[in-house]
Amino acid sequence: MLCENNTLNLLELEGAEIKNVWNEAGMKHISVEIPKKLHCCPKCGEMTDAVHDYRHQKVRDISIYGKLTIIHLRKRRYRCNSCGKRFAETNTFVPRYHQVTSRLVAHLISDFGKVRSASDIAKDHGVSISTTLRYFDLVNYSLKSLPEVLSIDEFKGNAGGEKFQCIITDAKHKKVLDILPNRKSADLIRYFRDFSTRSSVKVVVMI
Numbered sequence: 122m123l124c125e126n127n128t129l130n131l132l133e134l135e136g137a138e139i140k141n142v143w144n145e146a147g148m149k150h151i152s153v154e155i156p157k158k159l160h161c162c163p164k165c166g167e168m169t170d171a172v173h174d175y176r177h178q179k180v181r182d183i184s185i186y187g188k189l190t191i192i193h194l195r196k197r198r199y200r201c202n203s204c205g206k207r208f209a210e211t212n213t214f215v216p217r218y219h220q221v222t223s224r225l226v227a228h229l230i231s232d233f234g235k236v237r238s239a240s241d242i243a244k245d246h247g248v249s250i251s252t253t254l255r256y257f258d259l260v261n262y263s264l265k266s267l268p269e270v271l272s273i274d275e276f277k278g279n280a281g282g283e284k285f286q287c288i289i290t291d292a293k294h295k296k297v298l299d300i301l302p303n304r305k306s307a308d309l310i311r312y313f314r315d316f317s318t319r320s321s322v323k324v325v326v327m328i
């Protein structure tokens with residue numbers, strides 16, 4: 122439906138179905154679900170679309186039309202009928218281990234580049250000062266070495282004129298190490314070439 126496409130384009134929640142949009146207590150709320158689809162079992166590689174259960178996750182998003190925005194994500198977990206593994210569906214807009222959308226993280230981090238107080242940044246995005254500082258602390262601007270389990274996720278952040286950014290995380294210790302301005306493989310190779318500790322990486326996870 123044309124109307125639904127326009128809403129999706131406006132909200133830029135790729136791959137999601139918008140179920141409802143409402144205003145409550147001066148905030149904008151959007152309920153979102155990702156359509157059921159075949160997933161590859163992370164344990165045995167069999168394909169499955171068997172649903173195990175659903176969970177609701179509330180995620181803080183960037184402000185829309187000046188209103189603080191909350192995304193209500195109906196998160197699906199799948200079950201592999203071959204090996205019994207249960208696993209969460211994948212989505213491109215909420216990074217793993219976070220309660221905020223990828224694009225909000227990108228906004229919080231890019232705001233640190235401006236000379237502004239943490240409390241101003243927190244107020245703009247409707248999160249607490251401690252959440253803002255947490256992301257500041259999480260980004261290690263002088264990344265010296267690479268972790269044993271390196272995870273590279275891309276997300277749609279629309280920062281610095283680039284549509285997609287890459288988030289580099291230490292998957293074992295659940296720590297964000299760096300945010301890269303784009304996902305071009307030539308730039309990624311150049312970035313990782315500068316590390317003398319590349320051999321310390323045992324596993325690379327890419328989604």
Ligand SMILES: [Zn+2]
Pocket residue numbers: 162163164165166167201202203204205206
């Ligand atoms: Zn399996």
